[in-house]
Amino acid sequence: xxxxxxxxASRLATTEDELREMASHEWIxxxxxxxTAFISGxxxxxxxxxxxxxxxxxxxxxxIDRVLKVQKxxxxxxxxxxxxxxxxxxx
Numbered sequence: 001x002x003x004x005x006x007x008x009a010s011r012l013a014t015t016e017d018e019l020r021e022m023a024s025h026e027w028i029x030x031x032x033x034x035x036t037a038f039i040s041g042x043x044x045x046x047x048x049x050x051x052x053x054x055x056x057x058x059x060x061x062x063x064i065d066r067v068l069k070v071q072k073x074x075x076x077x078x079x080x081x082x083x084x085x086x087x088x089x090x091x
Contacts, residue, residue: 008039014051022050025061027068042073049075059084 009016019039022028027050028043039047046068053059053067057077063084070083 008044008047012044012047012051014047018051019047022047025065027064045073046075052077053080 009019012019019028019030023030028039028047030043031038031040050064050068053064057080059067067080067083071079
């Protein structure tokens with residue numbers, strides 16, 4: 001079931017701009033229907049993972065892109081250090 005980005009942004013503790021930025025990187029898809037933007041449940045799940053990578057693990061966009069190219073849902077934090085060839089601080 002789709003969700004509108006505004007309530008979704010507040011539920012994910014992020015901003016609409018950050019969701020649009022994720023869409024610009026092609027990490028998530030935002031669909032417009034009659035002028036209203038929606039995001040799928042799968043993209044919400046992916047956005048949560050991206051936010052964790054960005055805010056808790058402090059990964060840069062290039063690192064997030066690499067992780068997303070290697071991993072597919074369901075995501076796991078276990079393989080991230082190997083994917084990035086470096087250790088990470090525990091959240």
